[in-house]
Amino acid sequence: MITGKKITLYDGDENYVISPVTGTITSILPYSGNFGQKGTSICIDTSTNEEIDKHFEEYKNASSIQSADDFLQCIPGMPPLKLLLQSTIQAKTVVICGADLDLLSTTRQYAVTSMIDSIIKGISVLTKISGGSKIVLALPETMSMPGKFPNVKTISISSKHPAALPHMITKQHFNTIIPEDKTCEEMGFFFFSAESVAAIGDAYTNGQIPLSKIVTVVNKNGNKEMISAKIGTPIGEIFKGLKIFANEKDKIIINGPMTGYCAYTLEQPIMPDTDSIIIQDRDKVISSSDYACTNCGKCIRICPANVPVNLLVRFLEANELEEAADQYDLHSCIECGLCSYVCISKIPIFQYIKIAKFELALMDSENAMEEENND
Template sequence: MVKTSFWGITKPALRYNNSVPASIKDMPVPATVTLFLKEERGKIETAARPGDSVKTGERLFSSENHDHYVVSTVTGTIVDISRYTDAYGQVYDAIKIHSQDEEIWDGEFNKEETLKSAINFLESLPGGFSFRIFSNPAVSIDTIVICGVDEDLLVTTRQQIVKSEASNINAGIEILRKITGVKNIILAVPETLSSEARGMGAKVKTVSPLYPHALPPILVKDIVKRVVPAGKRPEEVGVSVISVESVAGLGSAFGTGKIPVTKLLTVIDKGGSISNIRCRIGTPIGDVLAVCHISLDEMDRLILGGPMRGVSTYSKELPVEPNTDAILVQNKGEGLVVKDHPCINCGACVRVCPAGIQVNLLGRYIEFGRYEEAGNYDLFSCIECGLCAYVCIARRPLLQFIITAKHELQVSKHFILV
């Protein structure tokens, strides 16, 4: 009798985690926060300066001539502004703020429920959603899908929001309908939370418990019955997918008159124990680990995100960002180590791919820097679920190959997706 599955016969049945922790642990205000402000072209210097005093909820602009900003999550003093470049070459101003004991809230937030107010004040909402898409005349959105399902395995952040912030979600849905003019709003949740979701002012649709059905392209196909073309966003087929945390933040902002400055995240320790932590956006990752009594040893792996789509990071000094849903820590030797072995043509990656891509062929082109040729073999159809790397017998870093190739082609001026 066969007791273990064989990849050539069946696909791996990876299930989302529906065991939501019973409570949320709130962290105290950290001694320092670091906020990343995207650097604009033509910017000479950041409008904020070291030594400036800032209030909680105050907007810090990229420059006097640009409208991009981040929201200060503490009251205190700016002590440093330095340049930070991420793994893909995007440059940010890293604004470091020392917090003070007395918290003073900025009073500029306009509580008028309009799209303009959302754009002007709520671009740093937890969940990482930008309302600017609704002001783009070239984009016509007729459906909004609020995602109450976590995109990666083990993560419970969005499910905890559905369980604990029903009133804010309900208010956020009504405000979202008002400021966008979109009437068809769908709340996507796991079957285990369908009863909690009813009565929140949106149509409720349940999502398959099997990974990767919560990823936006599959979510749109399953729920709205529309196919997102290769290399396109759901908005280009008239659908906007929003994290339930951003919707709850929208309701909270206009309900309280204060811009949300905290982020809920899932912390998964070395033993696999899961907890939900709420902290200020910009809190150093090391502070979160300390509250959870997690120590890092030499060669341990620190991952921002879940086990399938998370990104390893090199420093616990990096901050929690608005879209940081999880922190995962693995003991040295527990995580799978990628290899530089050649493809053995087993076909496991092709069989498991939800987009039906010839991943083995893509991997070969990308491995040798032939990105344009990879672009002509459905590279942009990849939804970045990571299943190909999960089943790869040779342990090739297939997901990283694909993400790198997409980035290289998108920054290349001479590649056109057809």
């Protein structure tokens, strides 16, 4: 295997990853991800002699949505290129988000301030390949960059969570509430992280697929370091480099305390969308509980999507998922994590919601497949 080469599970598979290193594949195993997701893990024993795959080079300075979708789906920031390619919507808005999605991460802000030329190049590529979409740059309200991104409209995002989430941005800045049965993309809004736009710009300028991810690492004292690591690097290697010692029962959170998920092994790799890694000392970890809901109402008052969370949680706990969706607005949830954060009974509501949505989507696709087979 060589650096930059596409890896697919079988010939003609449209899903792929890009090898971030040169070496020998030592294992291909089923992988259980977070919130019920399933995938495949591929281990590569790296070689010291790096070889680079040249297939993307022919697209240097010749950008197109097809080549972007064919080669750049897994670049840092994981741009939604497939959705853009498949979209039949004419009037599109591409929002380049320089505001971080969750607390403690500064990855996107770092990208905006340190990758200006790459982002400008990426914006011109995106303008071309998205068929002349309106491009808008979303910056945190604390960041002022007048004149740095000429000809691009800028919007200012509140630093209060969850203002940087796509549903909140469409509501606050485009006067559009995304209906519960639609996605942002189905309503014409495509969200790209600032880092992914910089990576698109670099890819077409250099003719090489970018494979290094910027990550905010927060250590046990709450101190932050910005690092750049190859996609696929185990987080244990990153801790080693930063002299962070992980003990048993320390908590490792990927992508933020509100909407992130826990890593249970130091072999967990940096993914194209890993923006932050937080490690909490085992003595400071606040665990979720199996206490019952006391109907305090805090979750309802804080929910930005007006979900009747106290009722929803009862159906999720009873695994009555269809009722949760039909009667208690499961699909209106915009996944901000605030309900879990404020819950005085420490019920992992956000995790229940994510798993329920995943299981319902799985049931839908199984039913659709069964119907197809019966036809």
